[in-house]
Structures are given as C-alpha cells and as structure tokens.
Amino acid sequence: MAARLSCPVASKQRMSASPVAAQESSVGLVVPQTLVVDEPLALQCGKVLPAYQLSYETYGTLNAARSNAVLICHALSGDHHAAGYHNTADKRPGWWDNCIGPGKPFDTNRFFVVCMNNLGGCGGSTGPAAINPQTGKPYGPDFPIVTVRDWVTTQQRLGLALGIERFAVVAGGSLGGMQALDWAISQSEHIAHAIVIAAAPKLSAQNIAFNEVARQAILADPDFHGGRYAEHLTKPRRGLMLARMLGHITYLSEAAMRSRFGRELREGRIGFGFDVEFQVESYLRHQGQSFVDRFDANTYLLMTKALDYFDPAAAFDGDLSRAFSGVTTRFLVLSFQRDWRFPPERSWEIVKALTDADCRVCAMELPGDLGHDDFLKADPAYHGVLQAYMERVARICL
Amino acid sequence: MAARLSCPVASKQRMSASPVAAQESSVGLVVPQTLVVDEPLALQCGKVLPAYQLSYETYGTLNAARSNAVLICHALSGDHHAAGYHNTADKRPGWWDNCIGPGKPFDTNRFFVVCMNNLGGCGGSTGPAAINPQTGKPYGPDFPIVTVRDWVTTQQRLGLALGIERFAVVAGGSLGGMQALDWAISQSEHIAHAIVIAAAPKLSAQNIAFNEVARQAILADPDFHGGRYAEHLTKPRRGLMLARMLGHITYLSEAAMRSRFGRELREGRIGFGFDVEFQVESYLRHQGQSFVDRFDANTYLLMTKALDYFDPAAAFDGDLSRAFSGVTTRFLVLSFQRDWRFPPERSWEIVKALTDADCRVCAMELPGDLGHDDFLKADPAYHGVLQAYMERVARICL
Numbered sequence: 001m002a003a004r005l006s007c008p009v010a011s012k013q014r015m016s017a018s019p020v021a022a023q024e025s026s027v028g029l030v031v032p033q034t035l036v037v038d039e040p041l042a043l044q045c046g047k048v049l050p051a052y053q054l055s056y057e058t059y060g061t062l063n064a065a066r067s068n069a070v071l072i073c074h075a076l077s078g079d080h081h082a083a084g085y086h087n088t089a090d091k092r093p094g095w096w097d098n099c100i101g102p103g104k105p106f107d108t109n110r111f112f113v114v115c116m117n118n119l120g121g122c123g124g125s126t127g128p129a130a131i132n133p134q135t136g137k138p139y140g141p142d143f144p145i146v147t148v149r150d151w152v153t154t155q156q157r158l159g160l161a162l163g164i165e166r167f168a169v170v171a172g173g174s175l176g177g178m179q180a181l182d183w184a185i186s187q188s189e190h191i192a193h194a195i196v197i198a199a200a201p202k203l204s205a206q207n208i209a210f211n212e213v214a215r216q217a218i219l220a221d222p223d224f225h226g227g228r229y230a231e232h233l234t235k236p237r238r239g240l241m242l243a244r245m246l247g248h249i250t251y252l253s254e255a256a257m258r259s260r261f262g263r264e265l266r267e268g269r270i271g272f273g274f275d276v277e278f279q280v281e282s283y284l285r286h287q288g289q290s291f292v293d294r295f296d297a298n299t300y301l302l303m304t305k306a307l308d309y310f311d312p313a314a315a316f317d318g319d320l321s322r323a324f325s326g327v328t329t330r331f332l333v334l335s336f337q338r339d340w341r342f343p344p345e346r347s348w349e350i351v352k353a354l355t356d357a358d359c360r361v362c363a364m365e366l367p368g369d370l371g372h373d374d375f376l377k378a379d380p381a382y383h384g385v386l387q388a389y390m391e392r393v394a395r396i397c398l
Numbered sequence: 399m400a401a402r403l404s405c406p407v408a409s410k411q412r413m414s415a416s417p418v419a420a421q422e423s424s425v426g427l428v429v430p431q432t433l434v435v436d437e438p439l440a441l442q443c444g445k446v447l448p449a450y451q452l453s454y455e456t457y458g459t460l461n462a463a464r465s466n467a468v469l470i471c472h473a474l475s476g477d478h479h480a481a482g483y484h485n486t487a488d489k490r491p492g493w494w495d496n497c498i499g500p501g502k503p504f505d506t507n508r509f510f511v512v513c514m515n516n517l518g519g520c521g522g523s524t525g526p527a528a529i530n531p532q533t534g535k536p537y538g539p540d541f542p543i544v545t546v547r548d549w550v551t552t553q554q555r556l557g558l559a560l561g562i563e564r565f566a567v568v569a570g571g572s573l574g575g576m577q578a579l580d581w582a583i584s585q586s587e588h589i590a591h592a593i594v595i596a597a598a599p600k601l602s603a604q605n606i607a608f609n610e611v612a613r614q615a616i617l618a619d620p621d622f623h624g625g626r627y628a629e630h631l632t633k634p635r636r637g638l639m640l641a642r643m644l645g646h647i648t649y650l651s652e653a654a655m656r657s658r659f660g661r662e663l664r665e666g667r668i669g670f671g672f673d674v675e676f677q678v679e680s681y682l683r684h685q686g687q688s689f690v691d692r693f694d695a696n697t698y699l700l701m702t703k704a705l706d707y708f709d710p711a712a713a714f715d716g717d718l719s720r721a722f723s724g725v726t727t728r729f730l731v732l733s734f735q736r737d738w739r740f741p742p743e744r745s746w747e748i749v750k751a752l753t754d755a756d757c758r759v760c761a762m763e764l765p766g767d768l769g770h771d772d773f774l775k776a777d778p779a780y781h782g783v784l785q786a787y788m789e790r791v792a793r794i795c796l
Contacts, residue, residue: 045670046670145671203661205676206650206678208676208678209679212682220636220640241614254603263709270707274703284611285610
C-alpha cells in the first residue's frame with residue numbers, strides 16, 4: 001500500500017498554558033495528522049477513488065506489542081478531533097474529550113487512541129470540498145457516495161499505516177457505533193472488542209424520513225447550485241441550518257426538551273410575531289447557525305446516505321445473527337433509556353442477534369436524561385460502565 | 399352584529415350522479431357559504447380587523463328548538479369542507495366525511511353540523527391571501543396573528559348569524575380539539591358538550607421545536623419575499639413542502655411508518671444517489687408536493703403560531719383545573735395510543751384537570767395504529783365511541 005504519513009512528529013504534545021488543557025486528565029495540545037494514500041480505492045457504489053487523504057489524531061502511545069490500539073469512530077457531524085486542544089486559545093476540546101485522556105475511560109496512559117475523519121467528511125479527509133484532480137475544481141456533487149463499509153476499509157488502511165494489525169477496541173456512538181459493528185462483521189480477526197453505543201442495526205422508516213427532510217432542505221436551497229456552491233462562492237446556509245435544527249430535535253428526548261426549555265419565553269411574554277419567542281426556538285436557531293460555519297452541506301448529504309444504507313443483515317437475507325456468524329470479536333452494547341432516535345429496543349435487536357450467533361456480548365441500558373445526546377455526556381454511571389469494560393479489555397489485550 | 403349570509407340557499411343538496419356521493423351515508427353535494435362581517439374584530443394580539451368574511455359549510459337541518467347544532471373545528475391544514483362533495487368530479491370528499499353524514503357519528507339526520515374555515519385560513523375565510531382594503535394588495539405578512547380564542551370568537555359570530563345561541567357539541571381533533579377546549583373555557587354557557595380528540599392542553603417544547611423548524615423552512619425560502627410572495631407572483635413552494643414533510647413525520651407513529659414503508663426500496667435496490675430510493679421518501683415528497691398546491695404559506699405560519707400560543711392555563715397561573723372552574727360543559731376526551739405528537743398522557747392532563755374542577759368527563763384511550771392521524775381514520779372502535787357519545791348528546795340536548 002502506497003501510503004505515507006505527512007507529519008512524522010507525534011501528534012500529542014502536552015502544554016501548560018491553558019488552564020483547561022493543563023488538567024492532568026487532558027491529552028493537552030494535539031496536532032492533526034494526514035495520511036496520503038495513492039493506492040486507488042474501490043468503493044461500494046462501484047466508483048474508484050484514485051487517491052485520497054485521511055486526517056486523523058492519535059492520543060497516547062502504541063505499545064511494543066501493538067496490542068493497545070483503540071479506534072474511535074465519529075458520528076454524523078463529528079471529525080478526527082476527538083480529544084485535547086489544537087491551540088491554547090481553543091474554547092472547547094475535541095468532541096469526546098470527556099472520555100479520552102489520562103485516567104478516562106479510554107485511558108491514554110494505557111491505550112493508543114486513534115480517531116480519523118471519515119472519507120467524504122469535511123474535517124480534512126478527502127471529501128466533496130476537496131479538489132478533484134480530474135477537473136481541478138472541488139468534487140462537490142461528483143464525490144462518490146460512501147458507505148460504512150468504505151469507512152471500515154479506509155480506517156483499516158490507516159491502522160496498517162500506523163503499524164496496527166489488530167485493534168484492541170473499535171468504539172463509537174450512533175453512526176460511530178455502526179462502524180464498530182461493521183468492523184466486527186467484516187474484519188473480526190482485526191478487532192478484539194467492539195463498543196457500540198446508542199446505535200441501531202439499521203435505520204427505521206422514521207429515521208430515514210428525518211434524513212430525507214434534512215436532505216431536501218439542503219437540496220432545495222437555491223444556494224446549493226446542484227452541489228457546486230463552492231464554485232459559486234456561496235454555501236446553502238439556510239438548508240444546512242434547517243437540517244441541523246431538525247437533527248437536534250431528534251438528539252434530545254421530549255422530557256429533556258421539556259426540562260431544559262419547557263415553554264419558557266425569552267422575553268417573558270408573547271410577541272405575536274415570527275422572531276424567536278420560546279427558548280427552545282433560540283436553542284435550535286443557535287445550533288443551526290453555528291453548524292453552518294463549520295460543516296459542509298455535501299458532506300451532510302453523504303453522511304445521511306451512509307446512515308440510510310447501513311444494513312449489514314441485508315447480505316444475509318435480513319438475518320442479523322447470520323451476519324455475526326463466526327465473529328470472534330467481543331461486544332459492549334450500550335443504549336440510553338430516553339433516546340428516541342435509536343431507542344434501547346434497537347440496541348437489543350443487536351444484542352439478540354449477537355447471542356443468537358453465540359457471540360460474547362455485554363449490554364447495558366443506561367438511564368440517561370438527554371436522549372440520543374447522552375452518548376456524548378460525561379455521566380458517571382455511563383463512564384463507569386465504559387471504564388469497567390476497558391479494564392476488561394486491558395486484562396485481555398495488554 | 400352587521401353580518402350577512404352571502405348565499406341564502408341551503409348548503410346541502412343531494413345528488414345522484416356520483417357513485418360515491420350517492421351513497422346513503424353521504425351528505426352528497428354541498429355548496430360552501432360565506433358570512434360577511436362588517437363589525438370590527440378586536441384580536442388578542444391587539445390589532446383590529448375592520449371587516450372579514452368566513453367560509454363555512456353546513457350539513458343537516460337546524461331544528462326548531464335550535465338545539466341540534468354541532469360545530470366541527472378543523473386542525474392545522476384543514477378547512478370548512480368537512481363532508482360531502484363540491485361537484486360530481488370530486489375524487490375525495492371533505493376531510494371528515496367518514497364521521498359526518500346520515501347514520502355516521504355526527505348524524506346529519508339528527509344534527510345540524512357546521513364547519514368553518516378559520517380566520518387567517520386559506521379556504522375562503524379572510525386570511526393573508528385576502529386583499530387588505532387599506533392597501534388594495536394581499537395582506538401577506540401584515541395579516542395579524544390570530545389565536546384559538548380569536549377563532550372561538552368568530553365561530554360564535556357565525557353561530558349567531560345562523561341562529562345558534564348554544565351548540566350541542568363543539569368537536570375537533572388536534573388543533574381542532576384545542577378550539578373545543580377553549581370554547582368550553584370561554585363560552586361554557588354556549589356549548590353543551592366538547593369533544594376533544596388527540597389534543598393537548600398546550601404544546602410541549604418538542605412540539606414547538608417542530609413548528610419552529612417548519613416556520614424557518616418557509617421563512618428562509620427565497621421565494622417567501624418576507625411574506626409578500628403573491629406580489630412577486632410566486633410562492634415559497636420548497637419551504638412549504640419541507641414544512642409539510644416534517645409535519646407528516648409527526649402524524650405517523652414510528653410503528654406505522656415501519657409497517658407501511660419499512661425500508662422498502664422503490665426500485666428494489668440502492669441507487670447511490672439522492673433521488674427517491676426508499677418508499678418512505680416517496681410518500682413524504684408526494685405529501686409535500688400536493689400540499690403546496692392547495693395551501694398558503696402565510697396561513698401555515700399563522701396556524702403554527704396559534705398552536706404554540708395555545709395555553710388556556712396561562713391566565714390561571716398554569717393551573718388548568720382553575721381554567722375549568724365553573725365550566726358546565728360536558729366533555730369527551732379521546733386519545734390514540736401511538737400518537738407521539740399529542741400522546742395519551744397529554745389528554746390525561748386535560749382529564750385530570752377536568753375531574754379536579756368537578757367537570758363531567760368521559761375519556762378513552764383508543765388503540766389506533768397510525769398515530770396522530772388516527773383521529774381522521776374510520777376505525778370502528780373509535781367511531782363507535784363517538785357514536786355512543788353522540789347518542790348521549792341526543793338524549794340530553796334534543
């Protein structure tokens with residue numbers, strides 16, 4: 001494989017300037033890395049990507065036995081920046097910083113943690129915003145549709161480039177959990193443990209329906225220009241904002257929305273107009289607006305399609321347990337009681353199929369109070385379960 | 399009150415040409431009527447509407463004692479055409495035809511049924527698409543925000559114009575049920591029975607969140623032109639379509655979507671593109687597209703605001719039972735098990751407040767299988783309950 005690391009320095013550096021990053025439990029300052037791959041990649045859609053690059057970060061140190069690698073897979077809107085800070089002025093750490101670091105569930109004192117921006121993403125890996133070498137212009141809508149299986153393939157390439165033949169753990173929440181599942185199904189010998197959090201074996205019709213409305217919001221935005229908005233020096237801000245607002249409704253439970261916002265009025269009284277009136281409106285607009293500054297609309301479209309298409313049982317006449325047949329990977333499957341995007345029942349479908357296939361599985365339904373977003377929250381019980389499982393992984397793998 | 403009926407003929411005419419309309423249980427051909435009101439209307443928002451007109455239909459005959467009048471209130475996207483056909487070529491009858499007609503729950507052999515297009519609507523009553531006499535142009539965004547209470551006021555005016563001092567029943571589902579509730583609270587002496595179906599005492603934060611995304615979809619459509627799209631000879635089709643698609647997700651339960659559409663692919667295989675692939679996408683796009691042809695975007699905005707603002711307990715320090723204090727109206731409160739827009743718990747909040755206020759209430763949680771849309775379905779158990787209650791109404795009122 002013709003792959004090279006663009007930056008030979010270790011990606012983790014401790015720093016002491018920032019009070020947050022200086023905490024003992026933080027991985028501190030991190031430098032994103034890039035893997036450039038010149039070997040063509042045959043995608044599930046039938047198209048071939050002649051070359052591509054993958055952005056990633058690592059935290060901790062790969063041990064001599066190369067047995068302590070943990071791959072973290074990101075969800076719909078995530079990227080490779082899972083922990084630590086990029087500079088001392090950063091207000092927020094990586095998206096799963098509460099879970100990755102010295103003494104945290106993914107303990108960087110013991111494990112070598114890798115997180116990659118998925119192909120088709122907008123965090124530095126090759127995606128619709130990248131330049132298509134055949135045209136000299138951004139791929140835009142010409143970027144091929146990518147699937148969870150394609151991501152597993154590229155994640156494995158990155159692992160090999162880093163000297164990792166077998167991951168001790170592949171872990172993720174939501175769409176990230178689906179990647180962990182697919183790793184176990186397609187690369188069982190290369191993954192000891194899969195941690196699948198707040199995921200589902202496939203989307204429901206309602207899940208697809210939400211994705212479809214989000215896509216239509218983007219596709220119908222006149223600034224979308226058939227996906228070539230970069231060439232028009234614009235972006236479909238309104239469509240992407242709507243898509244994100246809609247997503248956020250599904251990330252919080254009805255109860256969490258009620259306890260957070262209730263029917264609170266921002267100005268204390270009804271205004272009889274269409275400006276923000278209720279706190280929940282303010283929250284959603286803020287979430288939508290801040291998202292468009294950091295995310296690419298074509299990538300959003302691709303990510304929702306990867307979700308819709310994910311269905312590892314499809315190749316086995318819809319029998320998920322057959323998909324797990326012969327899988328030696330061990331599993332931790334977690335769900336959150338108030339998650340209505342991928343409710344606990346969807347996780348139990350996975351657990352049932354695993355036990356039917358005689359796979360070893362630990363499973364917990366956690367109380368939580370946010371809903372789907374609970375998988376990102378630093379809840380002691382949740383992190384306690386992760387910590388316990390990672391202790392078990394350490395005893396088995398290290 | 400300076401009100402006049404524009405059309406003195408009876409609004410119900412039997413016809414025999416259409417095989418559907420010729421059924422014994424159909425009210426047959428109906429002619430919409432118009433009430434023109436010259437008396438100014440002071441709205442809750444503080445604005446005054448100098449004059450307005452109300453479109454309505456009636457089915458059955460008002461008895462000599464004027465004791466058999468039933469007011470049907472429509473929901474978000476409904477109108478005054480609740481039953482029968484407008485002409486022999488009509489493919490579909492009025493929106494609640496399965497419930498209104500000879501021998502049906504709202505039996506037109508015994509009751510005089512009235513249904514009005516709400517103020518601000520787009521079915522013929524004065525609304526944003528009507529000409530503002532002060533400018534000679536459509537009201538558009540200048541049409542004042544209307545509330546459920548404003549609708550009750552205008553419905554009462556229509557009733558008086560028709561010779562009805564007191565309705566035997568005010569009934570409605572969803573937003574229509576909220577109108578029935580508000581009638582009982584504000585006009586108890588003028589309504590013997592309220593039938594409140596698939597409603598809630600006020601919207602939840604999640605309900606408001608969905609409305610907000612729908613509004614943003616419309617407001618962000620470049621063809622919206624600040625609400626003056628009629629002057630630009632266009633309409634915000636994309637935004638209104640998105641709003642409707644989103645609405646439909648909330649009208650069906652997850653289980654109903656699964657049993658109706660599952661993950662069925664329209665072409666039988668994945669296409670790796672953004673055209674319609676899953677059946678549920680096809681359904682939503684069809685619902686959205688057909689809606690924009692018949693509905694006005696400014697009206698949609700107004701209707702969602704009326705929903706958001708509805709909170710009859712607010713004037714009583716949030717104590718709904720105090721809102722019902724002294725109310726002599728009797729109630730039937732119905733909900734559907736799989737309704738996740740206004741789930742049964744929301745109906746039980748109403749029932750609890752009613753019993754706390756010593757109001758007489760019948761209540762049923764019905765199985766149903768669609769979700770919120772069950773209130774429009776001709777389910778034998780549901781219609782049986784309505785029929786039984788209406789029999790009771792007949793014995794008390796006729």
